[in-house]
Amino acid sequence: MSLCENCQRAPAQGEYAKSDRRLRLCRNCSERLNLQDDFEHLTLEVHDLAERGEHNRALGLLEGAWQEYRARDRDDWLKGAILAEEGFILERAGRLNEALEKYRSLRELGFHPSGRFGYSESLARSEYITNQIALARLVEKLYTRADAIREIESALESGQTAGDPVPNTLDALAEYARLARRVPVRYKPLLVKVSDWWGVPGPSQSPHDEVSLAAAVQEAWAARNGAAQRFAMLLQEARAPAGGGVPAKEAVELVERYIESEPVGFFRAQGEHLLDELGKGRRS
Numbered sequence: 001m002s003l004c005e006n007c008q009r010a011p012a013q014g015e016y017a018k019s020d021r022r023l024r025l026c027r028n029c030s031e032r033l034n035l036q037d038d039f040e041h042l043t044l045e046v047h048d049l050a051e052r053g054e055h056n057r058a059l060g061l062l063e064g065a066w067q068e069y070r071a072r073d074r075d076d077w078l079k080g081a082i083l084a085e086e087g088f089i090l091e092r093a094g095r096l097n098e099a100l101e102k103y104r105s106l107r108e109l110g111f112h113p114s115g116r117f118g119y120s121e122s123l124a125r126s127e128y129i130t131n132q133i134a135l136a137r138l139v140e141k142l143y144t145r146a147d148a149i150r151e152i153e154s155a156l157e158s159g160q161t162a163g164d165p166v167p168n169t170l171d172a173l174a175e176y177a178r179l180a181r182r183v184p185v186r187y188k189p190l191l192v193k194v195s196d197w198w199g200v201p202g203p204s205q206s207p208h209d210e211v212s213l214a215a216a217v218q219e220a221w222a223a224r225n226g227a228a229q230r231f232a233m234l235l236q237e238a239r240a241p242a243g244g245g246v247p248a249k250e251a252v253e254l255v256e257r258y259i260e261s262e263p264v265g266f267f268r269a270q271g272e273h274l275l276d277e278l279g280k281g282r283r284s
């Protein structure tokens, strides 16, 4: 008997298929994935409403979803997803104290990898950092910068003790630099490791390194962001819709030129993937 392709614990009982995903899952995992699909479908509508400034209706939809789906929420996945959405909408609506409460509740709920679909230790740490950055921004508006810095420090301390840093550690460091101007040198190993992850050319030695990493952090952050923008533009050009788009041969050349000139390793690798994809497209 084959095991569930997600949890590898229970026997697979049926096939789950949606767009390009095809998996053999156990009952728990397929229930969870269906719940995730139902909720994610609804969040499209929630974001639409929020975009139009209809915050109360968006919050009403989330509350309705909670009532409708809560019985299916065995592992608090839905609870956490709803808290994050509510925090986001309340913040947009300017209801900052309430938004702060949501982000705090989410932190208390925790980011636990066990048993959550497609959820790994590093994804849990990454979500924790994202939530801490959101918290810090609210705390800065509602209280003081020093309070906000403490939120970022907890995000960074968790990265200090863990093995490999998760990629958005760089965003937490940049947030620290924005808030404090002086970034403690004790974070240097973290900065070096996360710069390596992104393949950002090593944090340069500046004379200020002795007292603050701020300049080096901002440099690495700007390098990553610049590369992300260049890659987004490349995607647009190389994947222009059929008809008005660039012919495949030119798209391939475009991507090849990009790979040669892109200094940031992570995005160079993304370029290689894109090249494979275009190559496949040409053959078929």
Ligand SMILES: [Zn+2]
Pocket: 004, 005, 006, 007, 008, 009, 010, 025, 026, 027, 028, 029, 030
């Ligand atoms: Zn399973």
